[in-house]
Amino acid sequence: xxxxELLREGxxxxxxxxxxxxxxxxxxxxxxxxLRMDYDDEDARKLIGQCVAFEFFEIIKYQKTFDExxxxxxxxxxxxxxxxx
Numbered sequence: 001x002x003x004x005e006l007l008r009e010g011x012x013x014x015x016x017x018x019x020x021x022x023x024x025x026x027x028x029x030x031x032x033x034x035l036r037m038d039y040d041d042e043d044a045r046k047l048i049g050q051c052v053a054f055e056f057f058e059i060i061k062y063q064k065t066f067d068e069x070x071x072x073x074x075x076x077x078x079x080x081x082x083x084x085x
Contacts, residue, residue, distance in 0.1 A: 012045055014049075019031060026075045027075060033078075037079070051074040054074060055067070
């Protein structure tokens with residue numbers, strides 16, 4: 001498997017884990033909202049994954065800590081692209 005495929009699978013695994021554990025609950029709320037907006041399962045999970053990837057980028061590139069408040073804010077703003085709050 002290519003590195004980008006591994007990363008994508010890892011991110012989608014995090015999304016699935018968040019949904020199964022309902023942690024944070026905003027992940028499931030966002031997923032359901034996106035489905036109501038006519039996104040299919042795969043696209044909804046990928047959009048949520050963008051928020052996970054954004055947090056990874058902030059942690060790795062800028063040595064920031066995970067910002068749950070920013071993460072939840074970005075979830076609530078989907079389908080808009082995640083951004084620094």
